[in-house]
Amino acid sequence: MERLLLGSRVILCTLSMLSNNKISTITQIVPVQTIIFDEASQIEIGDYLPAIHLFGSSLRKMVFIGDDKQLAPYGHSDIPQLESVFEKQHLRPKIHFLDTQYRMPKPIGDFISEHVYNKKLKTNHSILLKTCCRFVNVLGGQEEQRCKSWINEKEIQAVVKIAKILQARRKSFRMITPYDAQRSAIEKALKDAKLPWEDKCFNVDSFQGTSCTVITLKRSSHMAGNEDDYIIVSIVRSKKLGFLVNERRVNVMLTRCRKGMIICSSRAFLDGIASESLIGGLAARMGRRSWVEYEQVLNGNFPMI
CATH class of the missing domain: 3.40.50.300 (P-loop containing nucleotide triphosphate hydrolases)
Known part of the structure; x- marks a missing residue:
């Protein structure tokens, strides 16, 4: 496995794969110190527990990238109480809001900013x-x-x-x-x-699309997904x-x-x-x-x- 990794220190995988026994041979060689979660607004908080349990001894930082104004955790429509990490009030002061989007034309971006992002989202578009x-x-x-x-x-x-x-x-x-x-x-x-x-x-x-600073990024600058x-x-x-x-x-x-x-x-x-x-x-x-x-x-x- 060490030969296959060729010195790589970054692992790309799904959250569920982190709990799969097949990845253990890799994590023994590359201890998990930082985990960056993409589309974190779609992940229910309980889904993080296996990773925290497995890598608690080596884990130093967790980074959550997402947008709590877009898709909620799976099952939220049936169980409104399901929360993502962004809904935890004691963590919200640690959010870094990226305040400029470059994807949408300005008339659409301005409307979305006003009606969804409390007029905080700026648009840079021709x-x-x-x-x-x-x-x-x-x-x-x-x-x-x-x-x-x-x-x-x-x-x-x-x-x-x-x-x-x-x-x-x-x-x-x-x-x-x-x-x-x-x-x-x-x-x-x-x-x-x-x-x-x-x-x-x-x-x-x-x-x-897809000491511990609990939330370091709330994505809006490039707008997540396809x-x-x-x-x-x-x-x-x-x-x-x-x-x-x-x-x-x-x-x-x-x-x-x-x-x-x-x-x-x-x-x-x-x-x-x-x-x-x-x-x-x-x-x-x-x-x-x-x-x-x-x-x-x-x-x-x-x-x-």
């Missing part, structure tokens, strides 16, 4: 126009339950047409939707349209808020684009039932000029961002 965010008014799009998930057939058509337009213009893009049934349906529609479909469409949870130049979003729901009540997940969905975002929903839904949601607020901020009619998209008349 795109300043509100046209970086477009909303497609999918009239007649209806939510339909599919097993325990949801789909919206008209939004699938709109998303695929937008993908075709962006592909023709040689733009780099990906798609996000809150519901796995919609994700699967979009993938199939992309295949049928002979468009790139692998590594293109994701649900929100899969798209967010991204692309253009992000196409399919909201799916048309009658009830559903996923949109979870502001942390919606925050993930709205913070993935580097150049532009296209959101498929209906104006009636975002101006009505969803008007108080984070995404409804974004639609209001971007204004009427950000809306594009469904028929324009079908005709290929989609304004450039």
Whole structure:
């Protein structure tokens, strides 16, 4: 094992792998002194205990990198009491907040800062126009339950047409939707349209990437997780808020684009039932000029961002 390590002092692995017996031959040669946990806001506190127990004699520092305004620990929707390390009040004074993001265009970044980060998140980006965010008014799009998930057939058509337009213009893009049934349906529609479909469409949870100073970093400067130049979003729901009540997940969905975002929903839904949601607020901020009619998209008349 020492020959295989070639003098390396850094181990990259999952948190669960640290508790696996197979790694013990490595940790005997490289004592664990510092552990850096990425996406720490998604880890329930009890999940750290095995690592602390196993390496307590050599461990000197634990660093937690994450964003408590994005995805919560797995199971939080069923057990709201589940906490990440960021929710512990006695540790919060030790947080270092990285206050500048470079990913999102300024109109989107400023909105997210105001409504999610208490106006503390600054934006450094060259795109300043509100046209970086477009909303497609999918009239007649209806939510339909599919097993325990949801789909919206008209939004699938709109998303695929937008993908075709962006592909023709040689733009780099990906798609996000809150519901796995919609994700699967979009993938199939992309295949049928002979468009790139692998590594293109994701649900929100899969798209967010992955002496002792207890917390040394709270990530916001580069915004954690996956991204692309253009992000196409399919909201799916048309009658009830559903996923949109979870502001942390919606925050993930709205913070993935580097150049532009296209959101498929209906104006009636975002101006009505969803008007108080984070995404409804974004639609209001971007204004009427950000809306594009469904028929324009079908005709290929989609304004450039």
